Structure formats: C-alpha cells, structure tokens
Amino acid sequence: MSLRHAVLGMLADEPGSGYDLLKRFERAMGNVWSATQSQLYGELGKLETAGMIRVHAEGPRGRKEYEITDTGLEELRHWLLEVDPRSAPRSGSLLRVYFLGSVSPDQARGYLATMGEVAKEREKRLAEVESSVDWDESNESFYGRLVLEWGKRYSAMQRDWAEWAIDQIK
C-alpha cells in the first residue's frame, strides 16, 4: 500500500489539495509512482477517516487543502524506516524479452530497438525536468535530485543494454 505513503510524503513536504497532488504525480514523481485521479481522491478520504491527514483550508470550487497530522507523520516514518522496501518486481517490458523466441529475429530486434528508444525519450524528459525545476536548498529538492539521478542512470543503462542485446541476435 504505497499510494497511501506517497500521499503522506507529499503532504509532509507541503499541504495541498487532491488536484495539487495529482499534478505533482504527473510532474516530479511520475518517474517512480503514478496514480489516477479516482484512486487519489479515494485515498484522501480514507486517510482523513484514519486521522492521518486533515483539511486545513477550503478554497473556491470546493477545493479542500489537506495537511498531514502527527499520526500521519508517524505512519510515514514507520513506513520509511521499518517496512521492508523489497517489492515484487514487475517489469512488463523485460517480461516480453523472455518470450521473444515466439517471434522472428527481426521482430525481436525491432522490439529491443523500441525499448532503446523509450529509454532515450526518458533521458530527454529527465534532462528537461532537470533544467526546468528550480532546485532550491530544501529537502524536497535535495532528495528529488537523488531520484532524478537514479532515473538518468537507469535510462542510460537501459539504452546501453538494448544496443548490446540487439547485437546479440545474429
């Protein structure tokens, strides 16, 4: 149950409405987690019921701005420090590679080439994020940069691997 913790983490950085959080998912955090609008509003409701967040301001158009409570902060820290971070790996694109024996070598190379392209696009997008975000001295910026660097290394790895893999298919 990580959406819950993503929401708590974002609200620990700064309060915001469901709409705000959705933007933040799309923008900075989209690389490592995503959520649909529907799921997000549902989770906000549950977190409020559980006393982990509370409405601290209301705005126009029914806007409800949430902030994290002490209970919520406690839950966030518990998750960060005491819950085993290992999770079931789930990579659809790598899963496909296993089964490329079911198509022709040319088609297999084509698939791997697409994987390489996707990695390149990702690198490009991350470079844009890097230059467009104004990195201040906040914790959010600091750890955000660590995650960004991870994304860059990951994309580069994937690109190199895809090129290598294409060469392996005679």
Next chain:
Amino acid sequence: MSLRHAVLGMLADEPGSGYDLLKRFERAMGNVWSATQSQLYGELGKLETAGMIRVHAEGPRGRKEYEITDTGLEELRHWLLEVDPRSAPRSGSLLRVYFLGSVSPDQARGYLATMGEVAKEREKRLAEVESSVDWDESNESFYGRLVLEWGKRYSAMQRDWAEWAIDQIK
C-alpha cells in the same frame, strides 16, 4: 494484464501444470514478474475458458498439464508486437527516497545503504542463477540470458547509485 501473457509465453516454450509454472516464476522469471499460486490457477482457468490454452495431459494428484493453442499463440504475438510496452512506473524503494527529508540524515543514509545491500544480494543471486542454469541453444536460454544480463546491469547501477547517494548527504 501481463500475467496472462506471462503464462502464455511460458506455455509457448513448453507445456506444464500450474505447479510447474509457479516454480518457473520463482526460479528464472522471478526477477521481472511474479505471481501467487492463487492468481495463477485463476488465470489458467480463464485462459482455458477463452480457448487460449488446453489440457493436453493429466497426471497423478489431479495434475493438469496445459499447452498453448493457436488462439493463445496469436494473442501472445499480438501482445509482443502490437501492444505498447510502456507501463506505469512503480518503484516503492525509489518513492521512499523522495521522502527521506522526513527522517534524519543518518536514517536517510541507513536507508540508502540498505538499498545498496539489496542490490548486492541481487547481484549474488543472479550470479548463482547464471552458473547453475544449463544454458543450451534454445530460444528460451538465449532470451533468458539477455534478461539475466539486464538484471546484472540493473543491480550494478543501483549499487553504484546508492553509494554515490550516500556521499551526497553531508
């Protein structure tokens, strides 16, 4: 819906029972996808109803050995070649990094160190798989090796990144 395709892909390599497939998930494919026993048997039932697999032999203890049908092979190829492989990224361990500002620098370093350890364990496990599997000339072996190489590169990247990240925290 990738479990369905994982099952089709495995049965395209060779027929097997639910129990067999479960072993294969744990063993070779665990790095990129996993499934619970419960989910697997459910999916086998649905695939049989859909005419994508069929029971081709029965054994002791109610064992049902499935094989893929032409309809199933068609579905597998469709998925491999025509379905956009991009999927929502979902990395719980990286998500946590975003929020390390909510704990002390020491605790943050501790978390990153754990990530590095996990990567090292993974490298070790993959090395064991590499030496224990008998890599023949089959397609399954060939593409399996590509995936294994990906895992090795991924783990090495993660380990290096974790070491770098720890150094960033003053």
Next chain:
DNA sequence: TATGACATGTAACTAGTTACATGATTCA
C-alpha cells in the same frame, strides 16, 4: 459567452494478495 483549467466525486471493473482448505504421492 465559451473555453480551458480547476476541482471533486462515484460506479463498475480488472489485477493482485492473503488466508484457508483439501488431498495424493514419494521416500526416508
């Protein structure tokens, strides 16, 4: 005044997890 961004919610579905339940076969 109409368009686009802001803003929230619900219903119905698919995917995945955890726990329970049962029984057969092998082999030490």
Next chain:
DNA sequence: TGAATCATGTAACTAGTTACATGTCATA
C-alpha cells in the same frame, strides 16, 4: 508412518483502472 513435496482450488480482501458525472472560476 510421518514429513516433504506435489497439486489444485476458493473466499475475502486490497490496489489500481476506466468511465461517467458534475460543477466552478478566470479570462479572452
């Protein structure tokens, strides 16, 4: 004969997706 492994299934739950539904506010 007892333990490990083989083997399948169901029930109840949580997580995530897609589609629908509604309305407000700013501004061009």
